[in-house]
Amino acid sequence: MTITTSAPPSRSTPVALARGFLTGAVIGGSLAALVVGVVVEKVPLFIGGLGLPIVYGLLLLLAGAPRRAREAEVVPRTALAVIESLRAIGGETSDVPVRFDLTVVPDDEPAYRVGITQDINLVDLPDYRPRGVLVVKYPPDRPWRVTIVKRPTPEWEERAAGAQLDSAPESTMVTEPSEGRSTGFVRLFGLLLAAAAVVFLFRVDLFEQQDSAASPAPTVTSTWSTTVVSSGTGTVSLGPDQSFLDDGELRKAINSLTEGKDPRQAITVFAQERVLSVVFSPSGTKAPQFDPLSLPYERFPALVKEAETTLGVHSPTSWQITADHLAGSLTIRVGVTGPEGSASLEANGEGQVVRRAPAR
Structure with missing residues (x-):
């Protein structure tokens, strides 16, 4: 194929x-x-x-x-893959959904990129790092349905341990047909x-109901905010006329998720235009974690502005910010998407840019 x-x-x-x-x-x-x-x-x-x-x-x-x-009768293929990037996107149990961007390298076909989401146990989360080599499997007729093999055979485990794989360009990204x-x-x-x-x-019947029970039209407001906090996650959603790039909005949302509670460490903080999500670390876990109040939220609007104007995406349509400790040190990733493609930059815990990935 x-x-x-x-x-x-x-x-x-x-x-x-x-x-x-x-x-x-x-x-x-x-x-x-x-x-x-x-x-x-x-x-x-x-x-x-x-x-x-x-x-x-x-x-x-x-x-x-x-x-x-x-x-179900199709025999899946096994291949090696390298992790280009990963981020936790939620979860309230010991298994956390993680979004992986992989380069899959089959033995007898060209390498290609694919994005998948798979649940990873918090205990195993430190084993997954950018540029790490994994064993994956996928149906030969549906290469976008890639699954990470958590317990490969000794042969494949040995191959993964000694493999050095190159990244495939983003133009080879394979997705499910729309x-x-x-x-x-x-x-x-x-x-x-x-x-x-x-x-x-x-x-x-409807017109009769309207005539007999006429009532003034309700007043609809376009500015609202919803906060949901559970044992493992916290989410804040803004109304259509609001944005987390507004002055002080991110800091206020984070405070609303942690106010009145014991200090809690986070695995990841994820923000978009009107949605902020925090995955909190369960007590006793050894997964990489950080204090969500320590992030330089005041720098986030400037980081988004820099990503939108300096990375070759001239008409950005969306942005997202992810902060996590999975790569060894606290990293803030800012991604923007537009007609020209996707681009991103990385900043350290103080909000200083350390790496850029322009649109290709």
């Missing part, structure tokens, strides 16, 4: 289009049935809105059984059509 480095083809086949339309219709029809059922006080309609997605999901499960059986724009369009069309059909069928 030859791995193509171009964008994967979309899957806008007639079957995919039909499935997309039905999926949209089920979503739109069930949501509309739930809302209309509550408004007009029709219990059967409400129950139908609840049951329709369940029945549709069971039908999809049964219809996909032959395909899953065929995929559904295509046409599939998304027919799904949206099915959703709107089904929702409109439910509303049309019960329009008389």
